[in-house]
Amino acid sequence: MSSTDLLRIIPMFTGLSDADLSALSDALIRRTYKAGSMIFNLGDAGDAMYIVESGDVNIHLPGKQSQRISLKDIARGEYFGELALFDQKPRSASALATTETVLLELKHNTLANYLQNRPLAAMGILRTMSERLRETNEMLSARAAKNVDEEFDKHLSWSERLADKVAELNGSWTFIVLLLTIAVTWCAINVPGVLPKPLDPYPFQFFNLALAILVGLQGPLIVMSQNRQSLKDRARAETDYKVNLKNEVNIETLMREFAELRAEVRGETMVHDDRRGTTADATEG
Structure with missing residues (x-):
């Protein structure tokens, strides 16, 4: 070419x-x-x-x-x-x-x-740059940042996914209702007289042990999920900063281009008009 x-x-x-x-x-x-x-x-x-x-x-x-x-x-x-x-x-x-x-x-x-000596060509360049500025503004109105959540999810191990699921479940009404249902049911079936031989009679030592193990496992898993969320928030903030900086540079560059070219075109047009006026005066003379 x-x-x-x-x-x-x-x-x-x-x-x-x-x-x-x-x-x-x-x-x-x-x-x-x-x-x-x-x-x-x-x-x-x-x-x-x-x-x-x-x-x-x-x-x-x-x-x-x-x-x-x-x-x-x-x-x-x-x-x-x-x-x-x-x-x-x-x-x-x-x-x-x-x-x-x-x-x-x-x-x-x-x-x-x-x-x-080509003011029309300068006007064509100015028109094209105006269109570029408009297209860039439209492009910047959409989100330009990569999806940080998707990037993190691609590299999660099974244990990290489990920690996130546990943290998500523990912060929901589903977990509260489920835990209350299990506790009431367990106490009800172990009341003397319900079963010939209760599995865990009062004071429900086995159930208390199970709850203690559950709480002991939940703590580290929730902290792991919170730490990963902190890293995700930090990455998101860094990405947003880079996008904002990139947009600022691009907009500033385009605005400077537009202003400089408009000033140059205005000057060239004035020179062209002055030459035409001088030529006309010389012809009349």
Whole structure:
């Protein structure tokens, strides 16, 4: 697939003519990265966006390998780093080539020169980015976090499942009614005169022993279930934090893109109108 074809399938450049796409693709710079290579780091100066010609790229917030917060995985035909085209501010995230990757680099100056005399093309890019912002807001309205309960349940042993069932049963009216029914029934059938030879005559020592064993087993099982619930709550809180942080970064990035591009389009349109006015004055003169 040629660089022009790659530009054509990128939403940002939807609606541009073949001639415009061809002119823009001629200015792209091809760069190759080995698997595990950093393309840029959080805080690096940014003046270009990248289009993935082949390979895969992970966008993340840095940290230790086990503590990285992955924001997005970029595949062939997708792009990233576009914010630098409009504000040239430090990178808001890091980019890592997860496989051997070939990227097409589009510089800020290249796009600026391209849009200088093409305000309609700039409006097309602005419209596409507006649609991306709307779609992202709709996506964020749904729950983005993984189901922590399901993740925990996948790895539970039979003993842990038993502990959870015991804790669930002990906290229900079913257990209370069942225990009272057993106690009343046991006492009734062991009252002198009901059976020729009571199984556990008053003071019901066997029944008291059974209750003591039951209480002794219930305690550790309930504590095990509570400890696991604490771990589950902690994992859920950590997941929610990562999701909120990811959403905050994505929304902030999109809003900055939108504001910067809108300001740039407004400026280019004013320059275009001024040139038309100057040309008209010269013609009248």
